[in-house]
Amino acid sequence: MSILNGKKVIIIGDRDGIPGPAIALCAESAGAEVIFSATECFV
């Protein structure tokens, strides 16, 4: 069973890495509830 199943997740994505919406799709497909997702620019 997925470790994210049934969990609430907060996502901070990276513009030059993995953006928030992409992580959110993965997390949701693993059964997580995304309660916050954002992409930030660290440069």
Place this chain on the structure above:
Amino acid sequence: MNSVMKGAGYILVHTPDMIMHNGTTQTTERIVNPDSDYLKQIKSHLRPYDRVCAYYPNQTYIGNITPFELAKVEGPWQDLEAPTDDRYGLFGEIMPQDEFYLLIQAADEFELVYLDKDFVAGTLPKLAEDPIITEYILKRIREGVDQERLKKMVEEEGAEGLYKDDHLVGAVRRAHDIDPNLSAHVMIENLVSKASSVLALLYAVKNAGISPEDVEYTIDCSEEACGDMNQRGGGNFGKATAEIAGLTHSTGSDVRGFCAAPAHAVMVAASLVKAGTFKTVAVTAGGSTAKLGMNGKDHVKKGLPILEDCLGGFAVIISENDGKNPEINVENVGWHAVGTGSSPQNVIASLVTQPLAKAGLKVTDIDYYSPEMQNPDITKPAGAGNVPEANMKMIGALAVKEGDLERRDLAAFVEKHGLPGFAPTQGHIPSGVPLMGHARESMLKGEVNRVMIVGKGSLFLGRITNLFDGVSFIMEPNKGESAASSVSSDEIRKLIAESLRDFASGLLESR
């Protein structure tokens, strides 16, 4: 026929006092936590001008060291001494703060910038020695006012101070009593952007070997906005900058798109020239005071100097094909569309593999990629990693997925086709375009065949869309066709008419 890149200007301005007074990390800290240890420690972490000049990435940015040479020097570079510490480089210069304050006044059309009279008297002769500074600019610098007047402006009239070693030497006044869009804070940001853009533009015109009157259109691609309460982003830094740089035949406009704007602007400029709308277009951008010392807290915490101590500026000249200079391939550009999505593979596919496929090229056919050229000395200690390398790994990974590359060759691909970041973290400045000057030099020498410039922009920072953005284009050596040497349709008609006349007269003679 593609348009060509005729020359470039790259400049830095060392602004140690502006870190404290204008960088948002520090101005925010002064409001939120005015007694913080960080604010007390900043002064002992500032680099003197000679150290800034002897810094490898800075010498690479202004053109005295190539990125190919820099790649052979293992970083971090902040403790190393570059083989040259020249103020002036192949593409531009590293201007000291005091001279730049005079340039800010020269960029001011509304008597908003006031300088101390002793400061002006002591600094003007230094600025006059700079060979790129024109008589027109020098004449715009006023005699100056006394200290009491400056103090009153800053302490009672809401002006922003200009400091040298903590001493007040100038003030930038607000341009309206209540309009926040014309506040002293906004005016200093905009005038700094304009002044540093002027400096880069002067170098680009000189390096392109053209006359200032040859430029017909100037596109500014910085990240500032100018206007008043009725048109907050009214704009045209482009034309305003062209005026001070003496480009009397130019009009202009602004292209915005966060860090991706320079790549957008070059693409637009190259298309305008290819379409025949203008013969010569300048693309230019000045620096951002807000980003000075942006990662300063992490640098100080790790015992490093504050490395974000310079404003950056760049400009390139795009003109009709001269049969010599590198071409901007505008037929095979890449763009991240609204519907592209945000997964890394979709982003890289839209910016890299799709335009390459359209051009009939593989990922490995590009000699060097210039995705985001942030200096890793600055970003790694701040936890943002090595940005150009991260982008290259993503490009390489997609090449493996597409079957252009064996998985075992990924690390070698990143090393062979990537370059170290050498640009200051000034937002739009590192975004792809820092390589254009070096790429042009290498292509003219026949050492490099193709480079891809990739600009990426964080549109979501403006909170008006959650989208990311990016565009890319390929720079390649000239194919040897110049606009002057090509045959026009009128000439073809003339040639056919002459041939038909010869044929007809031949028929008559044979009778």
